[in-house]
Amino acid sequence: MKKIFIWGGLTVLAVAVIMWKLGANKKENETKTEFVKKSNTGEVPVLVQKVARQDFSQGFSANGNFEPVRELTYLAETSGRITDLYVEEGSHVKPGQVVARIDDEILGTDLENYKISMDQLRVDKERYESAFKTGGVTEKQVDDIRVQYEQAVTRYEAASRRIRDTRVKAPIQGVINARYVEKGAYLRAGDKMFDIVDVSRLKLAVSVPEAQVVHLQEGHKVKVTANVFPEVTYEGRITFIAAKGDNTLNYPVEMEVTNVSGKPLKAGMYGSAHFEMPQSAPMMLIPRTAFTGGVNSNQVYVLAGDSAKLRKVIAGRIYGDQVEIREGLKEGETVITSGQINLVDGAKVTVQTPAS
Template identity: 45%
Template structure:
């Protein structure tokens, strides 16, 4: 029993000794750090240590980019204009079609009967007009009766043209050159006016749809060139032409913009793919730039400290664009001025400073 008690005592003493050594090391390190700080203060003779940056004048050229999706320049949702039963469908999904090509046929028996009836009415109206005109020459009818006969003939002709037009609409023909992306009908299906029949797209010409900020809109115009990168073809670079800029921003305060692809060799780029448009802003002759960290508080304060005769002097400036970690200065600074970039929290007008290199 005594032996166990002695062992516990030895272990406790060892733990206390180890803890004491650790505390002693921390105290020694803290003492060294305090001594270093004291030495710095002594060297600076009570001045506030700061870092500075020399104001530079540089030429600016900034690229803007925006992401979006490719869409066809022409896309058509083809719908039926008549009611009836589909008798023939002549194309499948993926089929290439040309303008005027027959795609499908709707049964037109009733419409043909309407054409025959309108044709008969037209012939009868024409005969009546001729009889009234002959009778008018001999005084058998009045001018008013002749005019009514002519009006009846005109109405009959219009009804005949309308009936023929409805028959022609039963032959569904493509109005663009493109590809059948989707087919919504099968032979035997009954359709009504407005029923969607096909979705046709023309991928020979594509455009990239993006949304850009007001800063980009202010730098570009319709007809400008833009570089285009396609995410699935990172080793290829395409070019495009800005074909549309929205006159009004959307709910997110961005402006819809479209860039038409100039060329699409082998039609590798397809509608729906993801792309990035890169706009090159015109280079500005010169601009004064300072680090963003030079501002007192934030860029919106438009205040910086400059070094003047080894003291801090508060300067009111006018900030321009924020370019990453640098800010354009429109007014208040000159090239060669030294702005303070750290330690501003300890400064006021006239505070003595020492520059840390």
């Protein structure tokens, strides 16, 4: 029984100590809070900005890499040994320019044989057609000789095409970016011969957010700059706007860029497209730094006399370091843009002049 009384007394004593400690902590916290308020009174330096509606251009820039508008890998259209190569990597070529020759000796012999056969069948066809008028041959014999002649013509034209293919011609204007063959090498139809890149015109591919892409149209002109020639402004024209965006709600946009003589851009270089957007109606904008804990908090401090008052607002779109305010502020009010970390609602403040 004595132990029960002892343990009961200890329990009551422990509970009393805990309750006292909690009360002491609460009082200490209240004292600290009051001390912070009093210590901040008239001493918290802040920077401020007047709230006003202002015209705001929604122009923006997007970055990407330049790519050639036209490029292709030329594949051999006939088989044979390369007898001549007229271009090197870096050579400029024009459409129709002969860049290589393939041995056509055997093909030339075949072409001559096909021509002899075709000429003979043409004579036979004319003879049969004349004989048919006098009843010397049947209509079927005339039809058969006509079919044979037409087949001979087809064989001759195909052989002529193979002869022409031995003179390899550039299909587009551009630069030989890579050469995969050498003189004397044996080609098979379909083998790679050259990569040709046309850099007289380039395209710049960028990603545009959904809020801006709705204002763009194909054909619109765009100012384009490049890091390698920052003093030059190139002219671009929008040629493609994706119908579907990616998972981040950005839409691929391509524009064709005309190169400038003397300061030509190359495929793979880094560039920026500067989109000029229509002027929007005046909107209320405040700095991002005015928000406590970030824009998503939707809370700012408003200057009321010499005190800071916490205000709930509704933020809209973000434009760089400026945030649109849809509700919660009025023109003429003053928001605190720096020093909020030391503020509590109702704290006294001293407005500082920003350093120049």
